[in-house]
Amino acid sequence: xxxxxxxxxxxxxxxxxxxxxxxxxxxxxxxxxxxxxxxxxxxxxxxxxxxxxxxxxxxxxxxxxxxxxxxxxxxxxxxxxxxxxxxxxxxxxxxxxxxxxxxxxxxxxxxxxxxxxxxxxxxxxxxxxxxxxxxxxxxxxxxxxxxxxxxxxxxxx
Amino acid sequence: xxxxxxxxxxxxxxxxxxxxxxxxxxxxxxxxxxxxxxxxxxxxxxxxxxxxxxxxxxxxxxxxxxxxxxxxxxxxxxxxxxxxxxxxxxxxxxxxxxxxxxxxxxxxxxxxxxxxxxxxxxxxxxxxxxxxxxxxxxxxxxxxxxxxxxxxxxxxxxxxxxxxxxxxxxxxxxxxxxxxxxx
Numbered sequence: 001x002x003x004x005x006x007x008x009x010x011x012x013x014x015x016x017x018x019x020x021x022x023x024x025x026x027x028x029x030x031x032x033x034x035x036x037x038x039x040x041x042x043x044x045x046x047x048x049x050x051x052x053x054x055x056x057x058x059x060x061x062x063x064x065x066x067x068x069x070x071x072x073x074x075x076x077x078x079x080x081x082x083x084x085x086x087x088x089x090x091x092x093x094x095x096x097x098x099x100x101x102x103x104x105x106x107x108x109x110x111x112x113x114x115x116x117x118x119x120x121x122x123x124x125x126x127x128x129x130x131x132x133x134x135x136x137x138x139x140x141x142x143x144x145x146x147x148x149x150x151x152x153x154x155x156x157x
Numbered sequence: 158x159x160x161x162x163x164x165x166x167x168x169x170x171x172x173x174x175x176x177x178x179x180x181x182x183x184x185x186x187x188x189x190x191x192x193x194x195x196x197x198x199x200x201x202x203x204x205x206x207x208x209x210x211x212x213x214x215x216x217x218x219x220x221x222x223x224x225x226x227x228x229x230x231x232x233x234x235x236x237x238x239x240x241x242x243x244x245x246x247x248x249x250x251x252x253x254x255x256x257x258x259x260x261x262x263x264x265x266x267x268x269x270x271x272x273x274x275x276x277x278x279x280x281x282x283x284x285x286x287x288x289x290x291x292x293x294x295x296x297x298x299x300x301x302x303x304x305x306x307x308x309x310x311x312x313x314x315x316x317x318x319x320x321x322x323x324x325x326x327x328x329x330x331x332x333x334x335x336x337x338x339x340x
Contacts, residue, residue: 146179
């Protein structure tokens with residue numbers, strides 16, 4: 001058969017794959033997982049007049065329960081909003097020390113797996129790895145020499 | 158004998174007889190009305206065939222004549238450019254197959270346009286970067302936190318879970334190692 005008869009077919013065969021081919025954009029890695037966490041450094045003490053810093057309203061009810069019920073004055077010393085990127089260690093400087101936080105990842109879409117290391121006055125107090133729901137609080141606490149309490153509350157979303 | 162006479166009439170109508178035979182046929186046509194009628198019929202048939210052929214010739218497309226004339230011209234006086242240049246060969250080939258090329262190009266263009274129209278716009282670059290990858294559940298649906306590991310270098314750790322309508326609050330309390338009483 002003459003090539004003339006196949007010419008339109010050949011042109012179609014070339015045009016269809018060329019037109020239907022997707023533009024080859026460079027394959028990008030998936031966007032990094034980032035969560036926003038709020039770190040609250042709190043000093044708890046016993047005073048004649050109970051008071052809770054207005055910025056701590058969300059924790060006010062918890063402060064009425066042990067182990068916080070030993071104190072009635074809760075003062076916010078430092079507040080910091082920090083974005084945590086997966087597998088990246090972040091350091092938050094507190095009034096009395098530092099916190100190192102590392103996000104390991106998201107679990108079941110609503111939980112995050114996080115490691116926290118709290119150091120106060122150059123002394124490592126506690127290191128944890130926890131999985132908790134976004135919106136819930138983790139509160140780390142220890143007593144100071146003057147029997148005041150030193151708390152670190154954090155929540156992420 | 159009649160068949161031979163009819164053949165002579167046909168040859169006479171076609172002008173194929175010599176002068177003497179033609180004169181004999183003319184004489185016969187003058188005295189024989191039946192032969193005259195046959196000769197008239199033969200003349201009408203010849204006219205009919207000629208007219209039909211002329212009409213058929215008129216129906217031949219002009220481009221066929223062009224092709225024929227090009228071929229004739231090429232064979233009569235071939236030019237060096239036409240025979241040797243690759244570009245001339247390509248253009249000549251395209252010129253000769255113009256109809257097929259145009260058909261193919263139009264079809265391919267139409268299909269390409271259709272494919273472009275129907276193509277999904279997903280090219281992998283329009284996905285928004287998620288700055289927050291966590292879905293905050295309502296408090297009632299949240300599960301209790303899990304402390305996978307706890308390390309208190311100079312003390313003891315206690316984990317408490319306070320649950321209320323606001324959700325869970327997990328307390329990690331660190332007591333000095335030398336503290337006797339609990340929290």
